[in-house]
Amino acid sequence: MTAPFAPPALPGYEHLYSGKVRDLYAPLDEAGAQRTDRLLLVASDRISAYDHVLDPPIPDKGAVLTQLSLWWFDQLADLAPHHVVSTDVPEAVAGRAVLVERLDMLPVECVARGYLTGGGLAEYRAKGEVSGVPLPAGLVDGSRLEEPVFTPSTKAPMGEHDEPISYDGVVAEIGPALAEQVRDLTVRILLRGNEIAAERGILLADTKVEFGLRGLDLAKGEDAGEAIRSRGASCEVVLADEVLTPDSSRFWPAEEWEPGRPQPSFDKQFVRDWLTSPESGWSKDSGVAPPSLPAEVVQATRARYVEAYERLTGTPFA
Structure with missing residues (x-):
């Protein structure tokens, strides 16, 4: 940090x-x-x-x-x-x-994947599954999944890693009815996002969304987790934080998609790739802070964010 x-x-x-x-x-x-x-x-x-x-x-x-x-x-x-x-x-x-x-936020990160890459790929290579969901053999970096999968994670404090959890882990955190609701909603958001992005020549590989509850009405001193599990399913689920941005999602140019290698992207994967390249001289396992980003990496990253905005919305960024 x-x-x-x-x-x-x-x-x-x-x-x-x-x-x-x-x-x-x-x-x-x-x-x-x-x-x-x-x-x-x-x-x-x-x-x-x-x-x-x-x-x-x-x-x-x-x-x-x-x-x-x-x-x-x-x-x-x-x-x-x-x-x-x-x-x-x-x-x-x-x-x-x-x-x-101001909402009562759910204590899980809701992630849906339509393509296999990143942390999901690493888990698949180690276990043949992602967040407890078995996947077919022979998948590679960038493979399109037959159906989107829900691969939630914990919400870690700043400076700590979010950790993948199974669907059963989500049920334990927020109860079965609410878990089913947010799982299905997360997948529908990914599918809708891909429908719209595809018309702009973009693939939406995966996305993370956050939800809050409207109407939980915690009593003073009441434990939020217990309240969510006991009556969260009767509340209205509200989409919060950000949605389908280059920070919360992976966007790939459709014309350059080629499974079996890392994909060009409109998101901060460009920064991750530079940090782990020999040029940066830094290792993510070193325990030391990363070096400053070079001016050309900063400029290229800004250009990717702006291009994502303009291609998706069809309007110039001002």
Whole structure:
């Protein structure tokens, strides 16, 4: 990890937390107290890889993530409600922040895969399965799966690794009815995303989505996990955080797809590849912080994020 972040001070908001990429603030009411129904979600230009936040940031990355998520929320509106309340935000974070509903977030990362690569490929090579889902023999890097698979993971604290878990592990965390609901919804989001992306010449290899619950209404001192397991299935599941962005998904140019090798991508895989190349001189198992990104890697990464936005939405990035 790099040094602690210094998020901007925003009049009328109190800083709550900074993650690898996002900063969270609570709006203040007229008496100066935190509102409990809203959050300001700010996407920074920070970029992370292998559980490290890298230097320098990628210019305009936060704006691309925010604007692309807003576009996708509209495309997915018939599948699930989303958490965005307003884009009327402080000028200092305009274009890269949204005011959102404060939800009770589910304690699992919901991942669906349509193609085999990355951590899923490594697990398949070791076990012949991904998150407890057996897969056919003979698959290679970039293989298209016959049906999308749900491959959830834990939500690790910042600086620690998310770990794959089985579907039974999700059931243990949130209960059987809610587990089934979010599994099916995650797969439907991947399928819808691929339908739309395919029209733009893009393959959506996999994606991670996050969900929160509307209407859980925790009592003071009540254990959130127990409340989710006992009555979460009766709540409304809401799509939260970001959705189908180059940070949460792998996007590949369809015309260059060739199973059996790493695929060219519009996401931060480009940064991961540089970090693990001889040019960087760094090993992800070294225990030391990665080197600074060269200017050409920063510029090329920005270009990939912007191209993903423009190809998917059909509009120029401003």
